[in-house]
Amino acid sequence: MRARGERLREHPNPGSSGREAAPAMRARRFTVVLLVLSTSSFAPLAAQVPAGGRRPAVSSPWLALLTDAAQLVVTPTFDAFEVGSSRAGVDAGIQWEHRTSSDRIVRLGLDFGAAWRAASTYRRTGVAAAYGLEGDRAGATLQLSAAVGSGAGARTVFSAEASGRAGALRMNVRTNLLHDHARPDSMALPGGRFAPSFVTESSRYTDAELSAHRLLGKLQASATIGARFGQDHAEKDQWAFAQVVAPLHSRLGLELAAGWQPERRDLAQPPGAFGRVALRLAVPSGNAPAPAPGTKRTATLAILPLPSGGYRLSVDCAPATRAELKGDLTDWEPVVLRSDRSAPERCSVVLHAEPGVYHIVMSIGGGPWTVPPGLTPVPDGFGGLAGLLSLPSPVNVERGGHQP
Amino acid sequence: MSGQRLAIGLAVLLMVITTAGATAQDARLMRRLDATTAHAVAEIIDSARAQHLPFEPLIQKALEGGSKGASAEMIVAAVRRLATRLQVARNSLGADATEAELVAGAAALDLGADTQSLRSLRAQKPEGGLTGPLMGLAYLLQRGVPPKGSADIVRSMLEAHLSDAEFATLQRLVDQDIQAGAPAAAAAEVRSRALIQHGARLRPRTDGGTR
Numbered sequence: 001m002r003a004r005g006e007r008l009r010e011h012p013n014p015g016s017s018g019r020e021a022a023p024a025m026r027a028r029r030f031t032v033v034l035l036v037l038s039t040s041s042f043a044p045l046a047a048q049v050p051a052g053g054r055r056p057a058v059s060s061p062w063l064a065l066l067t068d069a070a071q072l073v074v075t076p077t078f079d080a081f082e083v084g085s086s087r088a089g090v091d092a093g094i095q096w097e098h099r100t101s102s103d104r105i106v107r108l109g110l111d112f113g114a115a116w117r118a119a120s121t122y123r124r125t126g127v128a129a130a131y132g133l134e135g136d137r138a139g140a141t142l143q144l145s146a147a148v149g150s151g152a153g154a155r156t157v158f159s160a161e162a163s164g165r166a167g168a169l170r171m172n173v174r175t176n177l178l179h180d181h182a183r184p185d186s187m188a189l190p191g192g193r194f195a196p197s198f199v200t201e202s203s204r205y206t207d208a209e210l211s212a213h214r215l216l217g218k219l220q221a222s223a224t225i226g227a228r229f230g231q232d233h234a235e236k237d238q239w240a241f242a243q244v245v246a247p248l249h250s251r252l253g254l255e256l257a258a259g260w261q262p263e264r265r266d267l268a269q270p271p272g273a274f275g276r277v278a279l280r281l282a283v284p285s286g287n288a289p290a291p292a293p294g295t296k297r298t299a300t301l302a303i304l305p306l307p308s309g310g311y312r313l314s315v316d317c318a319p320a321t322r323a324e325l326k327g328d329l330t331d332w333e334p335v336v337l338r339s340d341r342s343a344p345e346r347c348s349v350v351l352h353a354e355p356g357v358y359h360i361v362m363s364i365g366g367g368p369w370t371v372p373p374g375l376t377p378v379p380d381g382f383g384g385l386a387g388l389l390s391l392p393s394p395v396n397v398e399r400g401g402h403q404p
Numbered sequence: 405m406s407g408q409r410l411a412i413g414l415a416v417l418l419m420v421i422t423t424a425g426a427t428a429q430d431a432r433l434m435r436r437l438d439a440t441t442a443h444a445v446a447e448i449i450d451s452a453r454a455q456h457l458p459f460e461p462l463i464q465k466a467l468e469g470g471s472k473g474a475s476a477e478m479i480v481a482a483v484r485r486l487a488t489r490l491q492v493a494r495n496s497l498g499a500d501a502t503e504a505e506l507v508a509g510a511a512a513l514d515l516g517a518d519t520q521s522l523r524s525l526r527a528q529k530p531e532g533g534l535t536g537p538l539m540g541l542a543y544l545l546q547r548g549v550p551p552k553g554s555a556d557i558v559r560s561m562l563e564a565h566l567s568d569a570e571f572a573t574l575q576r577l578v579d580q581d582i583q584a585g586a587p588a589a590a591a592a593e594v595r596s597r598a599l600i601q602h603g604a605r606l607r608p609r610t611d612g613g614t615r
Contacts, residue, residue, distance in 0.1 A: 247585055282585075300576075328464040331432060332471035357507040357535060359468065376543045376575075378511045381465065381482030382474040388511055390504070390539050392568070 071095050075255075077278035081270060089115035089268070105132050105139075111147065115268040120152035122268035132163075139165040153268040154178040168213050175206045178265060205231035207262065220245040228262055237262070239271075245280065253280040300374025301362070303391065306350065311391055313337065314348035315372060320365025322347055325372070327360025327389065329353040334363075355393035359386035436467055441476040445483050452487045457494060458503040461510075462487055489513050496522035497534065508538035515545035521555035528562040536568025537561070543575050547588040557596045564600040574599055 072094050079087040095109040107130040115122045126147025132140050143161040147154075161174040180201040209226035221244050228237040241259025248254050255278040263271035304312040315337065317323045321344070323337040329351055337347035347364070359380065362372040371377040375387030433442040445466045449459045465486045469479035493509030494501055496519045501509070509522055521541070525534055537558050544554035561570060574595055581591035 326471060328461065328468070332436075332464065332467040356504040357511075357539070359464070374575075374579075376511075376539070376546050378542065378546065379514055380468060380472070381485055382469055382472050382478050384472065386468065388508070388539065388542060390508070390535060390568075
C-alpha cells in the first residue's frame with residue numbers, strides 16, 4: 001500500500017551497476033558544483049579589496065554575508081534505538097550568516113552528512129538559504145534547501161521551512177519533497193514479456209514542530225513536540241523529545257537527547273524511541289567567530305540624542321513596567337524609567353546632561369542595582385561595579401555614531 | 405576708563421558665579437555625607453582644582469559612595485584614588501584632554517591600562533577626540549584582553565581612522581562572540597581586523613540600514 005502523496009515513476013533499465021553508481025555520481029557532481037559556486041562567489045568581492053584597505057560597501061545582504069565570517073560546525077552523533085539497533089553519523093556544515101542593523105538576517109549553508117546503520121551507509125550533500133527577521137524577543141525565518149544523497153536514504157530532498165519564535169517558544173513548519181531510493185521492479189512489455197526496471201518513490205509531507213527553550217545555568221535545554229501531515233504510512237507521525245546541550249569548551253558542546261523521533265529519510269533516521277549522544281564542534285573561519293545557534297541576546301541600554309537637547313535612555317524591562325537609574329548624571333539620585341503603550345517592553349526616560357562619560361547603575365522591576373546591559377562594568381571603589389556610559393556630542397552623532 | 409570698569413565688573417561677576425557653583429556642589433556633599441566625610445572630600449577636590457583637574461567626577465564619586473552606603477573611609481579613599489587616576493590620565497593624555505577623555509582614561513587605568521598605552525593613543529588623537537577609543541580600551545581590558553593586546557587593537561583601529569561608531573560595533577560583536585563561547589582576545593583580534601577591513605559597511609547608518 002502506497003502512501004498518499006507518493007508517486008511512482010518508472011525508468012528504463014539503467015542496469016544494476018548503474019543503479020548504484022548514478023546517484024553517487026550525481027552527488028559528487030553536485031558537491032563539485034556547490035564548491036565551485038561557493039569559491040567563485042568570493043572572487044569578485046575579494047578582487048575589489050585593496051591590500052590593507054577597506055572592503056567596498058556591499059549593498060545586498062546576500063553578497064555581504066560572503067564577506068562575513070564562515071563557521072564550520074561538525075557534529076558526530078550516536079543514536080541508540082529501542083529495538084537494540086544503533087546509528088552513527090557525522091554532520092558537517094559551513095555556514096555564512098549576516099545580520100544587518102535592522103535585525104534582518106540572511107544565512108547560506110553547505111551541509112554534508114554521513115550515517116551508518118547496520119550494514120548500510122547514507123551520504124548526503126546539500127545547500128540551504130534562509131532569510132528572516134530576528135529580534136530580541138521574536139523572529140521569523142524562511143529557509144529553502146536542497147540536497148542529494150546516496151545509499152540507504154533519500155536521493156533528492158527539497159524542503160521549504162518557515163519558522164517563528166516568540167520568547168522561548170519556537171515553531172517550525174517544514175514541507176519536504178523526497179525522491180526516495182530506487183528499488184528493483186519489472187516492466188511489462190508487449191507479448192507478455194517482462195523487462196527488469198527500477199522505480200523511484202516520491203513522497204511529500206509536512207512536519208510541524210513546537211519547541212520550548214530554556215537556559216538552565218550554562219545548559220541549553222529544550223523540549224519539542226511534532227506531528228507529520230500528508231504521509232499516511234508514517235510509522236511515527238507524532239513525536240516528542242527533550243534535548244540538553246552542555247558547553248564543554250569554548251567551541252565544543254555535548255548534546256544529549258531522548259524521546260520519540262519521526263522517520264527522516266533525508267537523514268537516514270529511523271522512527272521510534274531513541275537516545276542520542278552528540279558532540280558539537282564549532283570552528284570559526286579566520287575572519288570572525290559567529291554566535292552559536294540559540295545564543296541568548298541581551299538587549300542593551302539604548303541612548304538616543306534628542307533634537308531638543310537631552311538624551312532618551314531606554315532598556316528592555318519586560319515583564320516589569322518600570323526601572324530605575326542613578327549615576328553621575330543624576331547626582332546618584334534614582335530616576336524612574338517607565339514603559340509606555342507604544343513599546344511596553346521598553347522602559348525609558350529623558351535626561352538632560354552634557355555630553356561626556358558617566359558611571360551609572362540600574363534596577364529593573366525593583367531588582368538589585370546592577371550595571372545596565374551593554375555598558376562596560378568598572379570597579380566603583382566600594383567593592384561593587386558601575387557601568388561606563390558615554391553620552392555623545394551632537395557632532396559625533398552626525399559623524400556616524402557613538403557608543404554607550 | 406569705562407572699559408576698565410566693565411572688565412573689573414565682569415571679572416567680579418565671573419568670580420561670584422564660579423564661587424556660587426562651587427558652593428552649590430559643596431552643598432550636595434554636605435547634604436548627602438556627614439560633615440567629616442564631606443570636609444575630607446572637599447580637601448581632595450580643592451587639591452584637584454588647584455591642579456586644574458575636573459572636580460565634578462570627584463564629587464560624583466563621593467555621592468556614589470553615599471548612595472551605595474559606603475563607609476566614610478571608603479568614600480574618601482575612592483575619591484582620592486580617582487583624583488590620582490585623573491592626574492595620571494591627564495599626564496598621559498595631555499593638558500588639552502577633555503573631562504570625558506580623562507574619566508574614560510581613568511577607567512582604563514583602573515582596569516589595567518598602562519600610561520604608555522595612553523600616551524601612544526594621544527599620539528594618534530583623531531579629530532573627534534579619544535573618548536571612543538578610550539571607552540573601547542576600557543571595554544577590552546574589562547573583557548580580559550591583555551593590556552598590550554588591547555592597546556594594539558585600539559591603536560590599529562585608530563590608524564585605520566575608524567570612528568567611535570566602529571569602537572561601539574567592536575564591543576557589540578565581541579560581546580556576541582563571547583556569549584557564543586569565543587575567547588575574548590581572539591574575538592577582539594579577528595573582529596577588529598574585520599572592522600579595519602570593512603568597517604564602513606558594518607557601521608549602522610542613521611536611517612537604520614547599513615553602509
